[in-house]
Each structure stands twice: as C-alpha cells, then as structure tokens.
Amino acid sequence: MPQATSALTIPAPAPAPARAPALASSSEAPAGTGGGKRRSRSEFAPLLRTIRDQGLLERRTGWYALGIGANLLALTAVVVGLVLFGxxxxxxxxxxxxxxxxxxxxxxGHDxxxxxxxxxxxxxRLIQLLHANLLLGMSQEWWNDKHNRHHANPNHEEKDPDVAPDVxxxxxxxxxxxTGFNGWLVRHQAWLFFPLTTLEGLALKVYGFQALFSKDGPRQxxxxxxxxxxxxxAHVAGYATLLLTTMSLGQAVVFALIHQMLLGLHxxxxxxxxxKGMEVPDMDGEPWGHLRRQVLTSRNIRGGAVTxxxxxxxxxxxEHHLFPSMPRPHLRLAQPAVRAHCRSLGIPYTETGFVDSYRQALGHLHEVGTPLRTA
Structure with a gap:
C-alpha cells in the first residue's frame, strides 16, 4: 500500500522483528527472537535511554488532577445550566x-x-471507570481489550481490530x-466517513453493553x-433522568442527538x-521491530496548544505508540528526540498539518473503494 505523503521522509532500511505490549509500561523495549531481537533492541534502546534520562516517563499526577478537576467542574456547570434553563x-x-x-x-479515560x-x-482503573463507564457509558474492559490489540499491532490486517472490515x-x-448497500458504502466511504462518525458516541455504548453480556467479551x-x-x-439512568426532568421529551431527544453526534464527530x-493510509505490515515478510512497527504505521499532526x-x-x-505510558504533556517534549533518532536510522517519520492529515486519511479511503467504482 502506498504510504501517505510525509513532511519528513527518509528512505528506510529493511525492517526487523519484534513484539510490543500496548497498555503495558514502556520501561523496556519489546523484541523478537535471534538476530532480529538484537536489532530491535539496538534500534529502540538508545531512544529509550534518552527519554528516560530526560525524565519524560515520570508521571504528571498533578497536571492530570488539575485537568480532571477542571473538566468535572465544567460538566457540573453544564448540568446546573440545564436545570436553570428549564x-x-x-x-x-x-x-x-x-x-x-x-x-x-x-x-x-484513554490516558x-x-x-x-x-x-x-x-x-x-478507578479513574477510567469514572470517565469511561459512568460519564460516557462506554465499557472500560471492552475498550482496553480492543485498544490493547491495536497498540500491539497497529495497521496489521489480521491483528488490529481498528482495521478489521466492518461498515x-x-x-x-x-x-x-x-455488493448492495455494503458495496455502496465502500464506494462512497470517503464522503461518508465524517457523517458516520456522528454515530460513534452511540456505538461506543452499544459495543460496551454487547461486550458485557457476551461470552466472547474480555475476561472479567x-x-x-x-x-x-x-x-x-447508572450512566444511562442518570443521563435520561437529567434530560427528562429538565426539558420536554421532544427537547430531550433533540438534545441527546446533538450531544451524541457532536461527541462522535469530535x-x-x-x-x-x-x-489510515500509513504503512501496513507485510504479513508474509519479516516482522517489524517495536520502533519500526509504531513509527511506520503512525502519523503525527503539527500544531500548537489548541491542536x-x-x-x-x-x-x-x-510518540504515544512508542511510549504508551508516557504522560500526555510529555509527548511534545519527546518529539525532538524521537524525530532525531528516526532520522539517524533512516526511518521515515511522518508529520503533517491538521487539514492535510484528513486529506490523506480520506484520500486513502477513497482509493480503497476504487475497485468497486470501476467494476
């Protein structure tokens, strides 16, 4: 598959094998076996030492406490506003x-x-239960299981649930x-992508409840x-009670639709x-090491504090895929070291603008539907 246009691309040498944990700590580099194992470690280990020496793997509990507290206060203000508006x-x-x-x-909840x-x-776990289950109505265990598999093998067609064929x-x-409606969806999926994301807020709730009552759900x-x-x-009951006691049934339905559609879009x-549109691991070739698996399949977006x-x-x-346990405010601080390390190894480091990132992702989805449009 062609790689999306990159603002920083350097020809990459041959890949190396490794295996990476996803939600586990980034305290050591995952690796494969034999010579590939040594190569994987030799590629990632210097970067890991640099990041550790800079203290970027240390937690920022205070930063998160302020952010979570401010968000909860703002959510409370919205609830009060609903009560006052009647x-x-x-x-x-x-x-x-x-x-x-x-x-x-x-x-x-993700962090x-x-x-x-x-x-x-x-x-x-307590923080995630509060944000995912109670505030969003999304199953913590379902999300962790799915997201963990994605981090371990990003863009892998057989192992990454995020690229499994669905809608x-x-x-x-x-x-x-x-064929039929499914074929029509694929032919037009680039144009339909953002309209379909408006359903994501509701879909997360449905998937969570399905996993809760499914025998094939995550082990609990x-x-x-x-x-x-x-x-x-409790989320469903609290959400319904809030809306139905502060507004009419019609208003409550419209409010819920606007809220959930905008949440899904966001x-x-x-x-x-x-x-989307980044490199796909060759399932028949030599597996990539941790560094290449995460860098070659990921795209950064340039921007400042607002982005x-x-x-x-x-x-x-x-940076997030290389060091999944790195606190969010440290990711931008780690970027110069990661970029420089990739450049020294000749590994493409993809970074693009905000608007262009969507152009690349949607362009890839449009290209995927080409066979059905030309059939």
Missing part, C-alpha cells in the same frame, strides 16, 4: 459544550487505560465481494462485571488521521 429550547445550546467536555472525559496518570493500577474497509482486497471476574454493568446502567476527528487540546495529545501519535 424547558427552554435555549438549553439545546448546552449540548455543544457537553460534547466537548465528554470528549475530554474520553481522553482522560488512565495506558497508566499515564498514576503508577498505581487500581487508581488508574468501512481499509484495504482494497477487503472491498472485494461487497464476576465482581468486575457487576461494577462495569452497574456503572453503565472523537472521530481525533482518531481518524492517526493510522494538542482539541486532539487530546493524540496528534503525537508516533
């Missing part, structure tokens, strides 16, 4: 800040799942045989399943540009 249609305007603040909650916030596993497909061979103890389920139902904009805030730090996708 049954006025002006209350629908509050769906916009609620969607933005809900996306913040999703980012904090807790990666153990970025605290070195204490139980504390991270959309991400490689041309996945489009083969799609009975106690964990009860806690997860209780918080998911999350889609944060996740869409990260890997970092809006995308929840996921615009530093290369």
């Amino acid at each position: 049954h006025s249609w002006w209350s629908l305007l509050l769906a916009v800040p609620l969607a933005v603040l809900s996306a913040r909650a999703a980012f904090f 807790a799942g990666h153990s970025q916030i605290s070195a204490d596993r139980d504390r991270n 959309l497909v991400f490689n041309q061979h996945q489009a083969v045989g799609r 103890t009975g106690r964990e399943r009860v806690i997860e389920g209780g918080l998911l139902f 999350l889609g904009m944060a996740f869409a540009p990260n890997h 970092d805030w809006f995308l929840g730090g996921l615009n530093y996708q290369v």
